[in-house]
Amino acid sequence: MKCTILHASEGRMRVHICQYRMTSDQADLLDQYLNSFDNIVRADVSERSGNAVIRYRGSADAVVHALSVFHYDDCGLSVREHNGRQLNREFEEKLFWHVAKRFVRQLFLPAPVRAAICVYKSLPYLKEGASLLLRGRMEVPLLDAVTIGTSIVMRDFSTASSIMFLLGLSEILEDYTHRKSVDDLARTMSLNIDNVWMVSENGQEVLAGVNEIRKGDLIVVRTSNLIPLDGIVESGEMSVNQSSMTGESAPVRKEKGAAVYAGTVVDEGECRIRVTHTAGSGRYDRIVKMIEESEKLKSQAESRAAHLADRLVPYSFAGTALTWLLTRNVSRAMAVLMVDYSCALKLSMPISVLSAMRECADRHISVKGGSFLEKAAEADTVVFDKTGTLTYSTPRVKEVIPFGGNDSDEMLRLAACLEEHYPHSIANAVVREAEKRGLRHEERHAKVEYIVAHGIASSIDGKKTVIGSHHFVFEDEKCRIPRGEAKKFRELPSSCSHLYLAVGGRLAAVILIEDPIRNESREVVRKLKERGISRTVMMTGDSARTAEAVAAEVGVDMWHAEVLPEDKAQFIRDEHEEGRTVIMLGDGINDSPALAEADCGIAVSDGAAIAREIADVTITDDSLYALLTFKDIADGLNRRIHGNYRFIMTFNTALILLGAFGILPATTTAYLHNFSTLAVSMKSMTDLLPEA
Amino acid sequence: MGWLRTRFIAYGVLLGTAGVRILTSREAKKFYTKATALGMRCADDVLQTVQEFRENCEDIVEDARAINDEYYQEEEERLIADAKAVLEEHSEKE
Numbered sequence: 048m049k050c051t052i053l054h055a056s057e058g059r060m061r062v063h064i065c066q067y068r069m070t071s072d073q074a075d076l077l078d079q080y081l082n083s084f085d086n087i088v089r090a091d092v093s094e095r096s097g098n099a100v101i102r103y104r105g106s107a108d109a110v111v112h113a114l115s116v117f118h119y120d121d122c123g124l125s126v127r128e129h130n131g132r133q134l135n136r137e138f139e140e141k142l143f144w145h146v147a148k149r150f151v152r153q154l155f156l157p158a159p160v161r162a163a164i165c166v167y168k169s170l171p172y173l174k175e176g177a178s179l180l181l182r183g184r185m186e187v188p189l190l191d192a193v194t195i196g197t198s199i200v201m202r203d204f205s206t207a208s209s210i211m212f213l214l215g216l217s218e219i220l221e222d223y224t225h226r227k228s229v230d231d232l233a234r235t236m237s238l239n240i241d242n243v244w245m246v247s248e249n250g251q252e253v254l255a256g257v258n259e260i261r262k263g264d265l266i267v268v269r270t271s272n273l274i275p276l277d278g279i280v281e282s283g284e285m286s287v288n289q290s291s292m293t294g295e296s297a298p299v300r301k302e303k304g305a306a307v308y309a310g311t312v313v314d315e316g317e318c319r320i321r322v323t324h325t326a327g328s329g330r331y332d333r334i335v336k337m338i339e340e341s342e343k344l345k346s347q348a349e350s351r352a353a354h355l356a357d358r359l360v361p362y363s364f365a366g367t368a369l370t371w372l373l374t375r376n377v378s379r380a381m382a383v384l385m386v387d388y389s390c391a392l393k394l395s396m397p398i399s400v401l402s403a404m405r406e407c408a409d410r411h412i413s414v415k416g417g418s419f420l421e422k423a424a425e426a427d428t429v430v431f432d433k434t435g436t437l438t439y440s441t442p443r444v445k446e447v448i449p450f451g452g453n454d455s456d457e458m459l460r461l462a463a464c465l466e467e468h469y470p471h472s473i474a475n476a477v478v479r480e481a482e483k484r485g486l487r488h489e490e491r492h493a494k495v496e497y498i499v500a501h502g503i504a505s506s507i508d509g510k511k512t513v514i515g516s517h518h519f520v521f522e523d524e525k526c527r528i529p530r531g532e533a534k535k536f537r538e539l540p541s542s543c544s545h546l547y548l549a550v551g552g553r554l555a556a557v558i559l560i561e562d563p564i565r566n567e568s569r570e571v572v573r574k575l576k577e578r579g580i581s582r583t584v585m586m587t588g589d590s591a592r593t594a595e596a597v598a599a600e601v602g603v604d605m606w607h608a609e610v611l612p613e614d615k616a617q618f619i620r621d622e623h624e625e626g627r628t629v630i631m632l633g634d635g636i637n638d639s640p641a642l643a644e645a646d647c648g649i650a651v652s653d654g655a656a657i658a659r660e661i662a663d664v665t666i667t668d669d670s671l672y673a674l675l676t677f678k679d680i681a682d683g684l685n686r687r688i689h690g691n692y693r694f695i696m697t698f699n700t701a702l703i704l705l706g707a708f709g710i711l712p713a714t715t716t717a718y719l720h721n722f723s724t725l726a727v728s729m730k731s732m733t734d735l736l737p738e739a
Numbered sequence: 740m741g742w743l744r745t746r747f748i749a750y751g752v753l754l755g756t757a758g759v760r761i762l763t764s765r766e767a768k769k770f771y772t773k774a775t776a777l778g779m780r781c782a783d784d785v786l787q788t789v790q791e792f793r794e795n796c797e798d799i800v801e802d803a804r805a806i807n808d809e810y811y812q813e814e815e816e817r818l819i820a821d822a823k824a825v826l827e828e829h830s831e832k833e
Binding site (some may be wrong): 053054056057059061093095096098100139140143144147 | 782783785786787790791794797798801802805
């Protein structure tokens, strides 16, 4: 593709694409292409100027080469349906026309015509103000209506029209920032590609990305899976939690012929589903809807700000009246009326929150509502799950120790056969090891029953087979160690987690699983303490031995082992009794009650879909450092909101005083007030953390 | 003054009858369409200029940063060179 370099400096180049006009689609293709290279840090393509600004690492020649081999037609990429460009274009044009029309009117139209237009445009504002007055409510639009109305009555058409111009401008910008924030957030979130079990032509189950599934394909969903696409049940039966769609939390029974919806979670059971709608804009729209609804989960600060804004309106009027009484000067009174705290507060708060959520999304953290950021900033206790959170979600099988004369490979094969259906990280380890050793199996088992946090039970060839924790296998199921092997049992190394496999009531094998702690766990816990978390707790369903070792290594203040899911939730309730705010991190089904109970529940993404559904925040990044980033963003947002509040109050109070004492005329205070509002809002859209 | 008034009334009548007809005719509509198209082209031009202006500003900021980096670099080297000179003088004296 032919281009010219307009400007080059260290690590940055600005390139003009030599074509007459660039369409949005072409800009999007080039954008995707450039951003797919490792050595290109960031590329921005503007279809208006036909330029691409590229920030890169390493040699400029590589970038030039990448540009030279690019063609729109055979780059192999397709235009992204939602890429924010149309939104930008729409608003640029709206803004342009708003400003252009004003200039044209000011310059070309005669005064009487301008006055008439001014009166005509003021009618909607006056109508709104009048209706508020009739209902006896003193809110912000009333303030606007009175300002405009009094200006017109005083024949000050230029003030009235400049007020309306600024109001119109704020409205356009407010709408733009709101829609852009929601769009950015939804786009980042809809990029999360899930994997889905698909039934291929030869009946085998294969794992495929959700974007590869076509209409008419058959997919399989099981307990705790998220149903990824709309479809109709072909076979099997299950009960589905549809609360994310309908709000009812009671599970709904689905059998052959029933319709299922994307985004709902399988409570229990297994089904094969024939897909009726593929992934695509459906997902984006769902996310936008979710964000708009989570706006109802406004943080306390935001709702306090909105209330305060409305409560201040009567005071604004009172201040104006007072000024007029004391100075008998109407224009000074007007100067006071022009300044209202409310629009600044009402505009900057939601923007700060949405921008913080978008920044989190850029860093692979998806936050469902502003209130969770607020809670995270206030938190003083953090509860960690062990497996998959403090440890990598990929535990490894170290060794299989057979009992009762069984062969270790056979036992591993058996275990894999049972474990492969469940998304627990330990189950995955067993399946992987079996694959590694080349052990294949047919599905010899009957219905598999998963008992949360305990294990799996089934029957194979008529004999009851169980696999799970010590508590489950020996106490619940009352299995026995084969004669003469008690010593072998006692000598099992305690540094690893144990998975017990028993057939027909007799212990058949113990699978040793080592669960490596994440490299960053220790440091993350330390840094959390530095940031003001006074209590760090680890809770796990695993045995006390391994828990103790991990807790010592990671440095948490307290730890509890062999904990049931309900106990985790109870612990959090106890913390609430003490008046503490709790963040909970988990990844499994057994963390769901606790995640729901916590003030801010964070799911680590490799975990069960149900954890991600219930959690308030999801971290898709593979590192625990993301937790620190999240806390930093939460703290930064808190500081920004308080800072904005202080600035708005002091600046506007100063303007009021200056106007009241006649130092500044009414138009100046109006302009300064509106520009400061815009400035605060624009600033609130910037990133809270320096670019990492 | 009476004639002025009458003239305005006449203009009003003219506008209301023939004037409206002319203003809403097909030919007039074609003219409006062309004018709007021109207006939109104008908007595109202006917005393109604005975008280019913003990009140029970014270029300027980048170059300014590069200049400052060089400047600080040179200052630091001069400082080190000065320090070395002082040390050498000192050791020569001894």
